[in-house]
Amino acid sequence: MFDLTRRIAMVTGGANGIGKGIVKTLAKAGATVMICDIDEEAGKKVAAEVSGEFHKLDVTDKNNAERVVQDILKKHERIDILAANTGIYPDVSIADMTEEDWDKIQSINLKGMFFTAKPVLEAMKKQNYGRVILTSSITGDITGYPGGSIYGATKAGILGFMRNVALEYAPYGVTVNAVQPGMIATETLKKELGVLSEKGAEAVPMKRLGDPEDIGTTVSFFASEEAKYITGQSLVIDGGQILPETPDV
Ligand code: NAD
Numbered sequence: 001m002f003d004l005t006r007r008i009a010m011v012t013g014g015a016n017g018i019g020k021g022i023v024k025t026l027a028k029a030g031a032t033v034m035i036c037d038i039d040e041e042a043g044k045k046v047a048a049e050v051s052g053e054f055h056k057l058d059v060t061d062k063n064n065a066e067r068v069v070q071d072i073l074k075k076h077e078r079i080d081i082l083a084a085n086t087g088i089y090p091d092v093s094i095a096d097m098t099e100e101d102w103d104k105i106q107s108i109n110l111k112g113m114f115f116t117a118k119p120v121l122e123a124m125k126k127q128n129y130g131r132v133i134l135t136s137s138i139t140g141d142i143t144g145y146p147g148g149s150i151y152g153a154t155k156a157g158i159l160g161f162m163r164n165v166a167l168e169y170a171p172y173g174v175t176v177n178a179v180q181p182g183m184i185a186t187e188t189l190k191k192e193l194g195v196l197s198e199k200g201a202e203a204v205p206m207k208r209l210g211d212p213e214d215i216g217t218t219v220s221f222f223a224s225e226e227a228k229y230i231t232g233q234s235l236v237i238d239g240g241q242i243l244p245e246t247p248d249v
Pocket of ligand 1: 016182183189
């Protein structure tokens with residue numbers, strides 16, 4: 001396991017699903033974790049489990065994001081790790097999509113990432129140290145599904161954002177990378193896309209959906225000392241789902 005002792009970590013969307021898996025793995029590696037989420041009830045429960053802190057955060061609210069970051073800095077004096085993981089993925093076809101649908105998904109998945117990352121990056125620049133890990137998806141640049149157009153666009157946007165921000169902050173000891181999960185077993189994946197464990201597993205060479213902790217382990221790696229020379233990169237964690245198999249002809 002990577003050693004994140006004494007590191008202060010902030011995880012957005014940390015109350016459920018993949019975010020909760022990230023929180024648990026960072027805490028297991030020794031980090032003190034701030035769980036930042038709109039879901040107060042679940043977030044407080046996770047915070048209690050890992051002896052972390054819950055901060056109510058709606059990533060679409062710029063002032064809220066700045067306030068949460070300032071609160072954390074006031075108490076802990078630094079933020080070493082940001083895992084910006086918040087995202088929604090409603091299944092909505094182009095034919096049914098309204099401008100409101102487009103704006104809502106975009107503002108949570110992409111603009112919200114900017115609102116959170118900006119004050120954290122500026123604090124990291126002052127400390128001359130930081131690790132930022134953004135949650136994209138294989139849907140960002142490799143796969144897709146009918147009903148995932150705006151979702152895919154935001155996840156591609158995250159990869160572009162990540163590469164450019166990595167360049168901007170590289171001179172200040174801050175690395176910026178992304179994770180691209182395949183199908184990870186969360187309640188939301190089941191609810192929104194109807195992916196059931198047994199059926200979904202058939203599409204994965206490893207014959208199982210991923211666990212939230214599978215993503216957490218990669219986030220811990222990007223957050224570690226060992227990854228200090230890696231920036232502007234993304235890693236697919238999907239049990240082999242995107243690998244094209246040579247046809248048996
Ligand atoms: P989830 O619904 O379990 O978790 C999302 C979290 O974000 C929740 O805790 C929710 O309360 C929070 N959230 C929603 N809106 C918010 C807002 N405005 N402000 C703050 N918090 C808010 O979903 P998940 O399946 O764990 O997905 C998490 C991330 O991983 C998303 O970015 C998703 O796109 C990405 N992802 C998931 C999968 C998968 O298979 N589950 C695959 C690829 C990428």
